[in-house]
Amino acid sequence: MAAMNILETRGLTKTYAGLKANTDINFVLARGKVTALIGPNGAGKSTFVGMVSGRTPATSGKVFFEGRDISALPAHKRIQLGLAYTFQITSIFPGLTLHENVALAARRILGGDPAKTDAKVRYVLERVGIDDRADQIAGDLSYGHQRLLEIAMGLAQEPKIFILDEPTQGLAESEVQDFIKLIRDLAGETTILLIEHNMKVVMAAADHITVLDQGMVLANGTPGEIHANPAVQAAYLGTADA
Amino acid sequence: MEFGPHLMLAALEGAVTAAILALTAMGLSIVFGVMRVVNVAHGEFYMLGAVLAWWVATVLGTHPAIGFVAALIIAPALVGGIAMVADRLVLKRVAYDADRTIVATIGMLYIIQQTTLMTFGPDARPVEPPFNTRLALPWFEWGENGFAMFWPWGLSTTSYKLFVIAAAAVVLVALWLVITRTKAGLLMRATQQDSETAQAFGVPVGRVYSLVFGLGAGLAALGAVLVVPIQQAHYLMGHDPLLLSFIVVIIGGLGSLPGTVIAALLIGMSDGIISVFFSPTLAKIIATLLVALVLVFRPQGLMGRAQT
Amino acid sequence: MKDAAKSNALHFGVLATLLVLFFVLPPYHAGNLSRIMVLAIYAMGFNLVFGYTGLLSLGHAMFFAAGMYGFGLTANLAGWPVVPAFATGIVCAAALAAVVAALALRTAGVSFMIVTLMFAQTAYLVVLYFGEYTRGDEGFVVQKAARMIGEIDLTTDTARFFAAYILFAICFLGLARVIQSRFGRTLVAIRENEERTRMLGYDAQRHKLYAMILSGAVSGVAGAAYAMLFGYVGATFASVQYSIFPLLWVLLGGAGTTIGPLIGVLFMFYLIDFSSSFTNAYMLIAGVALVLLTLFAPHGLAGLVRRKVFAWLP
Numbered sequence: 001m002a003a004m005n006i007l008e009t010r011g012l013t014k015t016y017a018g019l020k021a022n023t024d025i026n027f028v029l030a031r032g033k034v035t036a037l038i039g040p041n042g043a044g045k046s047t048f049v050g051m052v053s054g055r056t057p058a059t060s061g062k063v064f065f066e067g068r069d070i071s072a073l074p075a076h077k078r079i080q081l082g083l084a085y086t087f088q089i090t091s092i093f094p095g096l097t098l099h100e101n102v103a104l105a106a107r108r109i110l111g112g113d114p115a116k117t118d119a120k121v122r123y124v125l126e127r128v129g130i131d132d133r134a135d136q137i138a139g140d141l142s143y144g145h146q147r148l149l150e151i152a153m154g155l156a157q158e159p160k161i162f163i164l165d166e167p168t169q170g171l172a173e174s175e176v177q178d179f180i181k182l183i184r185d186l187a188g189e190t191t192i193l194l195i196e197h198n199m200k201v202v203m204a205a206a207d208h209i210t211v212l213d214q215g216m217v218l219a220n221g222t223p224g225e226i227h228a229n230p231a232v233q234a235a236y237l238g239t240a241d242a
Numbered sequence: 243m244e245f246g247p248h249l250m251l252a253a254l255e256g257a258v259t260a261a262i263l264a265l266t267a268m269g270l271s272i273v274f275g276v277m278r279v280v281n282v283a284h285g286e287f288y289m290l291g292a293v294l295a296w297w298v299a300t301v302l303g304t305h306p307a308i309g310f311v312a313a314l315i316i317a318p319a320l321v322g323g324i325a326m327v328a329d330r331l332v333l334k335r336v337a338y339d340a341d342r343t344i345v346a347t348i349g350m351l352y353i354i355q356q357t358t359l360m361t362f363g364p365d366a367r368p369v370e371p372p373f374n375t376r377l378a379l380p381w382f383e384w385g386e387n388g389f390a391m392f393w394p395w396g397l398s399t400t401s402y403k404l405f406v407i408a409a410a411a412v413v414l415v416a417l418w419l420v421i422t423r424t425k426a427g428l429l430m431r432a433t434q435q436d437s438e439t440a441q442a443f444g445v446p447v448g449r450v451y452s453l454v455f456g457l458g459a460g461l462a463a464l465g466a467v468l469v470v471p472i473q474q475a476h477y478l479m480g481h482d483p484l485l486l487s488f489i490v491v492i493i494g495g496l497g498s499l500p501g502t503v504i505a506a507l508l509i510g511m512s513d514g515i516i517s518v519f520f521s522p523t524l525a526k527i528i529a530t531l532l533v534a535l536v537l538v539f540r541p542q543g544l545m546g547r548a549q550t
Numbered sequence: 551m552k553d554a555a556k557s558n559a560l561h562f563g564v565l566a567t568l569l570v571l572f573f574v575l576p577p578y579h580a581g582n583l584s585r586i587m588v589l590a591i592y593a594m595g596f597n598l599v600f601g602y603t604g605l606l607s608l609g610h611a612m613f614f615a616a617g618m619y620g621f622g623l624t625a626n627l628a629g630w631p632v633v634p635a636f637a638t639g640i641v642c643a644a645a646l647a648a649v650v651a652a653l654a655l656r657t658a659g660v661s662f663m664i665v666t667l668m669f670a671q672t673a674y675l676v677v678l679y680f681g682e683y684t685r686g687d688e689g690f691v692v693q694k695a696a697r698m699i700g701e702i703d704l705t706t707d708t709a710r711f712f713a714a715y716i717l718f719a720i721c722f723l724g725l726a727r728v729i730q731s732r733f734g735r736t737l738v739a740i741r742e743n744e745e746r747t748r749m750l751g752y753d754a755q756r757h758k759l760y761a762m763i764l765s766g767a768v769s770g771v772a773g774a775a776y777a778m779l780f781g782y783v784g785a786t787f788a789s790v791q792y793s794i795f796p797l798l799w800v801l802l803g804g805a806g807t808t809i810g811p812l813i814g815v816l817f818m819f820y821l822i823d824f825s826s827s828f829t830n831a832y833m834l835i836a837g838v839a840l841v842l843l844t845l846f847a848p849h850g851l852a853g854l855v856r857r858k859v860f861a862w863l864p
Contacts, residue, residue, distance in 0.1 A: 079749060091743060091749070093743050105750050108750060157750065280664070332845065348840055349836075349839070350841060352836050353837035357831070357834065488664060523679045527676060531669075534654075534665050537657060537661050538654065538656050538665060
C-alpha cells in the first residue's frame with residue numbers, strides 16, 4: 001500500500017491567529033493517478049497545498065514524500081525532490097520571453113546544457129500548444145495563454161507530483177476542453193493533484209476525489225461515489241447562498 | 243566637576259537633543275506611517291528650515307525675539323509648501339513606489355543641499371536666540387554635615403534650552419491631539435490603514451499624501467528653527483538629523499508615533515550622555531550598527547509589536 | 551544563438567573603441583579614460599545586484615572602501631608588494647560582502663536599503679575611528695613603491711591606462727559571461743519574480759548571497775584599483791555619496807545591461823567635469839539627474855536603446 005502512495009500527510013494542521021484553517025488532515029496521493037481536491041470556498045484547499053509544497057509552514061503535522069519525511073524541508077528543496085507547483089494566481093516571469101520562462105524551469109533539472117534545455121522547452125511548449133509564441137514576452141500574453149505557460153513550466157520540471165491550483169479559473173470553455181485532454185494525457189506519466197472549482201473538469205479528469213470542508217476532510221472516493229455522497233451535497237448546498 | 247553634576251549636565255544637553263530629534267523623527271515617521279515611503283531628503287528639509295530661519299531673522303532685522311517668532315511660523319510653512327510641491331511634481335508621478343521614491347528623494351536631497359550651497363553659501367551662520375539667560379543649577383550632596391545644597395561651577399543651562407524642551411513637548415502634544423481628535427487626523431489614519439479603501443470612501447488620498455508630506459517636512463523645519471539659535475545654520479547640517487531620525491524611527495518601530503517619541507528620548511539622551519563620556523564616533527558606530535541589527539532581527543522595532 | 555554573437559561583437563567593439571580612444575584622444579581625456587574604467591568596474595559590480603538581481607543596496611561604498619583600504623593599508627603600512635596587497639583588497643571586500651549580505655538578506659525592500667545604508671555608515675565611521683592608521687577624511691597617499699609591478703611603473707599614463715584597461719576588460723567580459731550563465735539567468739528570474747523562482751526549485755536566498763559576494767568582490771577590485779592607480783586612499787570613498795554614485799551611474803546608463811554602467815559613468819563623469827568648471831555645487835547635477843531619471847527614464851540610456859531599437863542588448 002505504501003509504495004502506491006507517493007505522498008502522504010498525517011495530522012497536517014494550520015492555525016492563523018487562533019483560527020484553524022486546516023485541521024488534522026490525513027491525506028494520501030496515489031502514484032500515477034489524477035486526484036482532485038475540492039471543497040467550497042474557504043475550505044482550506046490552498047492552505048493545504050501550500051503546506052504540502054512548503055510555501056506555507058505547517059503549524060503541526062507531517063508530510064511524507066515517497067516514504068520520506070519532508071516536513072522540515074524548505075519549499076525549494078521539496079521542488080527539487082520532484083514536486084511541481086502552479087500558482088492559483090498566475091505567477092510567471094512577465095518581463096521574460098516564454099522560452100526563457102520555461103527554460104528557467106527546465107534548466108534546474110537539466111543542468112547547464114543549452115541544447116538539451118532548448119529541446120525540452122520546445123517540446124513542452126508544443127505539448128501545451130503555445131510553441132508558436134516562444135519568443136513573445138510572457139507579460140504580453142492573454143490570461144489563458146499565461147495559464148498554459150504555467151503548466152508548461154511545471155511540465156518542464158518533469159515532476160513526480162504536479163500540483164495544479166485552480167488551473168481552469170478564468171479559461172474559456174474551449175480552453176477548458178483542451179485542458180481536460182492534457183490532464184488525461186499526463187495521467188500515468190506523472191501524479192497530479194488538482195485543486196479545482198469546476199465540477200465538470202473534476203468529473204472528467206479525476207480518478208479520485210478528496211473533499212475538504214471547513215479545513216477538514218469530508219469525504220474520499222471515486223467521482224461517482226463523491227457525486228452520490230449526501231454529506232458532500234449538503235456542504236456545497238449549505239454554502240451556495242453564503 | 244564631579245561625576246554626579248557632570249551626568250546631570252549631560253542629561254540636560256541630551257534632553258535638548260532628544261526634544262529636537264523627537265520633532266524631526268516624528269516628521270519622518272508620519273510620512274512613512276501614512277505614505278509607506280522613506281523620505282531620504284528629510285534631513286535637507288531640516289537644513290532648509292534652519293537656513294530660512296536665518297533668512298527671515300536677517301531680513302526682518304528687528305529685535306531677535308520678533309525675528310525668531312516670525313521664523314518659527316514662516317520657515318516651517320515655507321518648507322512644508324516646498325515639500326508639497328515636490329510631492330506633486332515627483333512622488334505622485336512615480337506612484338509612491340518604494341524603490342523609486344527613495345531614488346527620487348536622494349535626488350531631491352542633492353538638489354536642495356546644492357541649491358542652498360549656491361545661494362546661502364558654505365558658511366555657518368547664527369541666529370540670535372530671543373532670550374538666553376544663563377541659569378546656574380544646584381547640586382545636592384549628603385556630606386559630613388548632612389544634606390547640603392551647593393552650586394558647582396559650570397553646572398548651568400540657559401532659559402532658551404529649557405524653552406526648546408517645552409516647545410517640543412507642546413508641539414508633540416498638539417500633533418497627537420490633531421491626529422486623534424480632528425477630522426484631518428481621521429483622514430490621515432484612514433489613509434494609513436488602507437489607502438484603497440479610504441479612496442473608495444471618498445477620502446482625497448492624493449491631497450492627504452501631499453499634506454502629510456508637507457507636515458513631515460514642516461516638523462523637521464520646526465525642529466531646525468528651534469535648534470538654530472544653539473547650533474548655526476549650515477548647508478550640510480541635514481546629514482546627522484537624517485541619520486538619527488532613521489535610527490529613532492527604526493528603533494521605535496516604523497510608523498509608530500508613541501514608539502518614535504520614546505526612541506527619540508532614548509537615543510537623544512544616550513547620545514548626549516555617551517558623547518560626554520566616550521568618543522562620539524564610537525557612540526555613532528554603536529548606534530548605526532545597533533539599528534542595522536534591529537532591522538535584521540526585530541523589524542517591528544524594539545518597542546513595536548509584531549505586525550499582523 | 552545569433553543574439554549571443556551580437557553581444558560578443560558589441561563587447562569586443564566596446565573594448566576596441568576604448569583602446570583606440572586612448573591613442574587618438576588628447577592626453578587630458580585619455581587620462582580620464584583610466585578613471586572612468588575603474589569607476590565603471592565599480593558600477594558593474596553594483597549593477598549585478600541592482601540591475602540583474604533587483605536588490606537595491608545603498609551601501610556599496612563599504613565594499614569599494616574595503617578594497618581600497620585592504621590594498622592601501624597593507625601596501626603602505628605593511629609594505630606588501632602590489633599583487634598580494636591587491637588580492638587582500640578583493641578578499642576584504644568579498645568577506646565584508648558575505649557578512650553584510652548574510653544579515654541584510656534576511657530583510658527585503660525598504661528595510662534592505664536601510665540596513666545596507668546603516669552598515670555602510672558603520673564602516674565609514676570605523677574608518678574615521680581608526681584615524682591613526684587611515685588618516686580619516688584627510689586620507690593618505692600610497693607610496694610609489696606600492697605602485698610598481700616589477701619594473702612597470704603604474705604612475706605613468708600609459709601603464710596606468712593599460713592596468714585599468716586589463717582590469718576593466720576582465721570584469722566586463724567576466725560579468726557578461728556570468729549574466730549568460732545559469733547562475734546569471736536565475737538572478738534575473740529572482741528580479742522578475744522571486745517567489746516563482748523559489749517555487750521552481752531554486753534556492754533564491756543562496757543565489758542572492760552569491761550575487762552580493764561577487765558584486766562586493768568586483769566593487770573591491772575597483773576600490774583597490776583606484777588606490778593603486780591614482781595613489782590616494784581617503785574616507786570620502788566610504789561615505790554615503792559613494793554608495794549613491796553607482797546607483798546614479800547604473801540608472802543613467804541602464805540597469806540590467808552590460809554596457810549601461812560604462813555609459814553611465816562616462817556621461818556623469820563629463821557632466822560633472824563640465825559643470826564643476828563653473829560651480830562648486832556640481833552635485834546639483836547628480837540630484838537633478840536622479841529625479842529626472844526616476845521620472846522619465848527608469849530604464850536608463852541603454853534601456854531605452856533596448857526597448858526602441860535592439861531588443862537583444864545584453
